[in-house]
Amino acid sequence: MSDVVLAVGLMSGTSLDGVDAALIETDGEAHVRPLAFRGEPYSEAARATLRAATELALAFDSPRPNPEILAAEDLVTRSHILAVRKLLVDAQISPADVAVIGFHGQTIAHRPDRGWTWQIGDGPAMAAALGISVVNDLRSADVAAGGQGAPLLPVYHRALAAGEAKPLAILNLGGVGNITWIGEAEGDLIAFDTGPANGLIDDWMERHAGRPYDENGAFAATGRVDEAVLKGMLANPWFDQPPPKSLDRSDFALDAVAGLSPADGATTLTAFTALTVERGLRLLPSAPKRLIVAGGGRHNATLMAMLGEACGLRPEPIEALGWNGDATEAEGFAYMAVRSLKGRPISFPGTTGAPEALAGGVLHKAA
Ligand SMILES: Nc1ncnc2c1ncn2[C@@H]1O[C@H](COP(=O)(O)OP(=O)(O)OP(=O)(O)O)[C@@H](O)[C@H]1O
Numbered sequence: 411m412s413d414v415v416l417a418v419g420l421m422s423g424t425s426l427d428g429v430d431a432a433l434i435e436t437d438g439e440a441h442v443r444p445l446a447f448r449g450e451p452y453s454e455a456a457r458a459t460l461r462a463a464t465e466l467a468l469a470f471d472s473p474r475p476n477p478e479i480l481a482a483e484d485l486v487t488r489s490h491i492l493a494v495r496k497l498l499v500d501a502q503i504s505p506a507d508v509a510v511i512g513f514h515g516q517t518i519a520h521r522p523d524r525g526w527t528w529q530i531g532d533g534p535a536m537a538a539a540l541g542i543s544v545v546n547d548l549r550s551a552d553v554a555a556g557g558q559g560a561p562l563l564p565v566y567h568r569a570l571a572a573g574e575a576k577p578l579a580i581l582n583l584g585g586v587g588n589i590t591w592i593g594e595a596e597g598d599l600i601a602f603d604t605g606p607a608n609g610l611i612d613d614w615m616e617r618h619a620g621r622p623y624d625e626n627g628a629f630a631a632t633g634r635v636d637e638a639v640l641k642g643m644l645a646n647p648w649f650d651q652p653p654p655k656s657l658d659r660s661d662f663a664l665d666a667v668a669g670l671s672p673a674d675g676a677t678t679l680t681a682f683t684a685l686t687v688e689r690g691l692r693l694l695p696s697a698p699k700r701l702i703v704a705g706g707g708r709h710n711a712t713l714m715a716m717l718g719e720a721c722g723l724r725p726e727p728i729e730a731l732g733w734n735g736d737a738t739e740a741e742g743f744a745y746m747a748v749r750s751l752k753g754r755p756i757s758f759p760g761t762t763g764a765p766e767a768l769a770g771g772v773l774h775k776a777a
């Protein structure tokens with residue numbers, strides 16, 4: 411295992427909750443050893459800046475320079491640089507010992523249908539500030555080749571699940587949900603976005619409860635599911651559309667639940683998320699033996715209970731496999747950066763709909 415290196419991965423997800431930074435030791439293949447993790451929450455002001463940038467970017471026909479977006483990018487870059495510095499101090503690792511940083515950046519608009527996806531974050535500035543090579547823009551090559559540009563985590567999920575019984579499903583419940591199905595045969599990898607995961611719940615909580623999210627699902631536990639509203643939301647033909655498919659955080663809205671009480675709205679949206687996953691499971695080649703859950707949504711007890719009921723499969727937090735579900739995404743981008751350095755693929759026909767297995771990412775070398 412001579413080519414095992416130290417790599418940092420950085421993710422700022424669609425929930426705009428903060429920067430996740432992970433340090434792993436990996437060869438970009440089967441060897442993965444998580445070493446350290448830090449989550450750095452964004453301030454309210456930072457969240458507002460990022461939210462404004464996403465609203466602006468979504469209205470664009472294609473990515474182009476804009477002062478507000480450049481200011482948001484500067485914020486993203488500086489927050490991530492700080493997160494890496496703190497992570498390395500915690501881990502007592504010198505920057506000189508880190509081979510590469512996988513810098514996902516902040517998705518401000520995801521429009522594969524228009525031929526682009528846009529993650530902000532200045533790779534060259536980060537490489538210069540930290541003296542470590544940076545791989546960013548991990549989705550664009552896939553979209554340019556006709557893929558969805560997402561989800562990218564499946565290649566990491568496959569490495570994590572190497573020793574587990576198959577078929578296995580790994581569900582990521584972030585702002586948006588995505589699922590990875592790993593089959594028994596080599597190369598059996600299917601993945602797609604399932605729908606909004608916590609995104610709509612967070613929006614509802616912010617608007618009707620003055621809180622950024624429904625901690626442990628306590629609020630949703632107090633309401634009732636409005637079956638008629640839920641049925642209407644699930645009638646969206648997107649859920650039956652076969653993969654590949656991916657979403658922008660804003661592709662679903664709160665209109666359908668607008669007339670409900672705050673508690674019933676939270677409960678109905680939580681049930682909606684659970685049932686979108688059940689719809690996703692129907693699109694898989696075969697039923698998984700286990701449903702492993704990563705991402706912040708695994709902390710929502712009401713959502714996890716509803717998932718179990720909807721899917722007929724007990725959802726297990728990814729900790730059941732010995733991994734830290736708060737760190738999985740950031741670790742995944744560290745792993746992908748190492749693969750990128752080696753020219754190894756990070757997206758596949760079964761995951762993003764890429765025409766063939768594709769490498770991705772843009773390298774910015776440390777000076
Ligand atoms: N204790 C908790 N109880 C309920 N929900 C929680 C809890 N902790 C986190 N969450 C939910 O998880 C979300 C964050 O999850 P995560 O960090 O996985 O998303 P993300 O990475 O930003 O999104 P994406 O994966 O779509 O890019 C929060 O916005 C919140 O809704």
Ligand SMILES: CC(=O)N[C@H]1[C@@H]2OC[C@@H](O2)[C@@H](O)[C@@H]1O[C@H](C)C(=O)O
Pocket residue numbers: 423424517520527559560561562563564582584585586587588603656657739
């Ligand atoms: C465009 C974009 O940033 N998509 C995210 C988002 O958040 C979850 C889901 O939607 C997934 O497709 C993706 O992130 C994960 C990390 C992925 O690419 O696997």
